[in-house]
Amino acid sequence: xxxxxxxxxxxxxxxxxxxxxxxxxxxxxxxxxxxxxxxxxxxxxxxxxxxxxxxxxxxxxxxxxxxxxxxxxxxxxxxxxxxxxxxxxxxxxxxxxxxxxxxxxxxxxxxxxxxxxxxxxxxxxxxxxxxxxxxxxxxxxxxxxxxxxxxxxxxxxxxxxxxxxxxxxxxxxxxxxxxx
Numbered sequence: 001x002x003x004x005x006x007x008x009x010x011x012x013x014x015x016x017x018x019x020x021x022x023x024x025x026x027x028x029x030x031x032x033x034x035x036x037x038x039x040x041x042x043x044x045x046x047x048x049x050x051x052x053x054x055x056x057x058x059x060x061x062x063x064x065x066x067x068x069x070x071x072x073x074x075x076x077x078x079x080x081x082x083x084x085x086x087x088x089x090x091x092x093x094x095x096x097x098x099x100x101x102x103x104x105x106x107x108x109x110x111x112x113x114x115x116x117x118x119x120x121x122x123x124x125x126x127x128x129x130x131x132x133x134x135x136x137x138x139x140x141x142x143x144x145x146x147x148x149x150x151x152x153x154x155x156x157x158x159x160x161x162x163x164x165x166x167x168x169x170x171x172x173x174x175x176x177x178x179x180x
Contacts, residue, residue, distance in 0.1 A: 002027075004070055011061045021058060028071065029054075031144075032078045038139040039082035041104040041124070043113035049085050053078045072153040079136060079154060101128040126176035127169075133157075134169040141166050 002023075010020035032053060037046040056077055064073060090100035105128045108114050108121060116124070127135055136155060140146045141162075148159040155162070 005066065008061075008064060008066060008070060012064070017061070021061075024057070025054065028074055031071075032074060035075060035139070035144060036078050036082050038127075038143055039079065039136070040085055041101070041108060041128075045085060045089075045104075049078070049081050052085075053081045056081065068153045069150075072150060075140075075154040076156070083132065097132065098128075104128075122177060123173070126173040129176060130169050130172055134165050134172070137162050137165040138169040138173070 007020065007023075010016040011024065013020075029050070033046060033050050036049045036053070037043070040046055040049055053074070057074060064070070068076075086097055086100060090097045093100065095103075102125075105121070105124050108116075108124060127138060130138065133155075137151060140151045140154065141148070146154075148162050151157075151162050152159045
């Protein structure tokens with residue numbers, strides 16, 4: 001494991017920034033890809049958002065103060081970029097975010113990178129029905145196995161509110177999956 005403060009110093013030093021940034025990419029690219037993929041659903045959109053995320057990180061790493069863990073900061077940027085992507089596309093298509101998410105889920109079977117079965121597709125539909133905040137909390141807790149403290153840093157929300165959101169999300173998903 002790397003020493004985070006030393007790593008941040010290397011990222012912020014003009015002489016070592018590029019090498020350290022390549023390390024950062026290597027360390028976090030896959031984890032952030034899957035975090036973003038759970039939000040935007042489409043592989044192609046995920047690649048775009050991931051690229052935007054790392055561009056934003058590269059441009060603003062000098063402003064990182066270390067008030068949170070580096071990965072929390074990266075997740076926050078990736079989450080915000082994902083939400084921005086959804087909002088922008090929904091607005092461009094003149095539909096709601098929920099309609100956009102539903103359309104994306106419905107197109108998932110045509111995505112050559114989706115290897116899920118009918119049950120996974122139904123789970124994705126259930127998650128898409130949740131309000132955005134509950135989607136984020138559910139994905140980070142259930143799929144990424146993040147602690148409430150970590151999610152709290154990423155979403156800048158109290159742990160109590162996150163626990164309530166997760167509980168409500170689980171109940172709604174259970175209801176969706178058991179009804180038919």
